[in-house]
Amino acid sequence: MTYEEKSVSSKFSDEIRHRLGGETIAFCYQCGTCASSCPVAKVTDKYNPREIIKLSLLGARKEIVAGDTIWLCCSCYNCQERCPQEVEIADVIYTLRNIAIQEGNVPDIYVAFAEGISNEGRIVPVSKFAEKKREEYGLPPIKPANMDALRKILQATSFSKIQFKKGEAQ
Amino acid sequence: MSETKYLLFLGCVIPYRLSSYEISTRKVLAKLGVDVVEMPEFNCCGYPMDSVNHDLMLTLAARNLCVAEKQGLEILALCNGCFCSLNETNKMLKEDKELREKINGYLKEINMEFKGTTEVKHLVHVLAEDVRFEKIKNAVKRPLTNLYVAQHSGCHLVRPTKFVEHGDDPENPKMLKDLIKLTGAECVDYQDEARCCGNPIIGVNEEVPFEMAREKLDHMRVAKAEAMITVCPFCHLMFDLNQPRIEKTFNEKFEMPVLHYPQLLGLAMGFSPEELALNTLRVKPVKLLEKLRTN
Structure with missing residues (x-):
């Protein structure tokens, strides 16, 4: 089953929502304003905030928590300022990093x-x-x-x- | 506002890696009649720990805030990262009773309690909002006419706007621009002025932030800036210390001097380049100083 066939609410997205900074993740409707505002995504294909939010909502816990992408957010808050759904994207990514570090993924x-x-x-x-x-x-x-x-x-x-x-x- | 006395929060980076920012700030503030009190026993502002453990970040920041509360002074931060985490924590703990109780639970272990009686300001806010433009203008003895510079406010001075309440535009910051204009220098407009320097991720990946910084340097060069003005040690390290490596990586020459704002203001106030530690910059502002001499 592909990610798209699953529900957008997952155990992982609930875990994120219940942590400080992660509360707003489920408001995302995947418009892509974050990705087009992101100075990191502008220079590399390795990082895409919209993709991180999508995978998190779909429950791809292992991929996010053990992966490298969450560490490439430069925390400039551009995406967060522009998000029409007021998803606090940079704060969500900090929350994901906290989880990753708890699980032993420490750069x-x-x-x-x-x-x-x-x-x-x-x-x-x-x-x-x-x-x-x-x-x-x-x-x-x-x-x-x-x-x-x-x-x-x-x-x-x-x-x-x-x-x-x-x-x-x- | 007549009472201009602050607790100076230097943070981890400035005292040991970027004395030029501290030296020039102290010179300029003293001349403008701003008193600074040394922050006793300060610890990390919390910012680097936000990725590791959010509670720790809040508690580290809150401990510093408690020290300021005890002294009865507002905090003056020179670093955007320090400003961001101290200000954010201050606002969050003032507004969220449940969170305040949680963090105060940790602080109880060291007999401290966050009460919510202080404020956190960045150097830019202190200059623009407390010292005010008129006083700064009057202190300018040698206007830097005919000098073209570009501002780089950095991110955390203006974003996230849910915590930064100083009314600056997060897409097109103007406060630093206005402060630059007081020196008599021209502040050029350039593409993507509000964009990040890239430094926060340099510890995990060098390629990406180098490209981000290269683009900004390029945009400034296109706008014919003769120097770049920063107000954050991380931005400064990115553009000044790393500039030779960026040039080498992309086989380009920028030779863009990067001055801390108080260095620029200090020159206009009549301090010598040596007094403002301009000689310690990585990219030597030779042409700029020559131009000012012959102005």
């Missing part, structure tokens, strides 16, 4: 970000070299983040439970 860059947050509370590591440069420029020193507090936040939000592919970030 290396997010492994690196996660390490930065876990170790220093920021994504750019503090370095002695950079601190010295700041001093030379007459800029005030940057105080470290409060890691005791941050560790508690990482625990509370279940971030600590996410399985990142350690070691592949470098």
Whole structure:
């Protein structure tokens, strides 16, 4: 059976709808305004927001969650601003990424970000070299983040439970 | 508005990778009588974590907002990404009681509570709406007449409009354009001005954002821009730091200097290029500075 023969409501689209940011997905009527507004889709065939919404509505969970396409949204919000059905497309894609990461599909860059947050509370590591440069420029020193507090936040939000592919970030 | 004092939120990228933005901002704001207080113990704004875990993004942002609430100051962000996540979280938690209770549940672990008493502004909003045009105009001592530049506001300064309430046009942003005109420079119109720089996906794919940036540089060149003006570190890194690689990839020459807006304003206010750290830019603005000298 092809996707088109299935119902547009699926277990996967319900899962998305019930998560923060995914609420509006079912309003989509596939007009394609998003795809024609998308600066990424303009330069590559690998990414098409309309297709992502369609496959999600049709329940192609594995294809979306394990695939590469959701990571190509540049989150410019052009599609979302122009959508006549007020589908919050960029927010839906963030929701899809959250699901993908939960399932272990984590691009290396997010492994690196996660390490930065876990170790220093920021994504750019503090370095002695950079601190010295700041001093030379007459800029005030940057105080470290409060890691005791941050560790508690990482625990509370279940971030600590996410399985990142350690070691592949470098 | 007489009280112009803000908590400066530098974010992760600017302090260590783009001091020129920070240096020029501090110089210009001090001269305009805007006080900035250093943000104590700040953490990531949350933006890079939105893809990973939405609750974490909201909680990271909310923690920063709590710090600002405690200080009784509004946040001044220099980065579009920081502005976006802090502002979005602030608005969402103010409006959605259920969500606020959830995030406050996480914050309780560190004895903090989001109350909803602060505001988040980007440098562009502070200049255009709080300092106001007249004061900036009066501070311009050396108008940059005969200089043609192109604006790149970036995405998260103007979109999504459900959270950005500053009345700028998401399809054709004008606030930065108006600020540029105050310096005496001409702000050229070019094709697809509101389009993204591509940087948010450079960590997963290089080809696509390079092509996106190449197109924008090309459109600016067609419009005869002599420099490009940005207000976000990510956009700046994309167009300045990566420009030589973009040129190499596509076998083209742009040689388009990319200035942070406070650098452009600073030049018009009479600061020297060195004081504004123009020498640290990747694409050296040699022709531009020559033109200003002989103006």
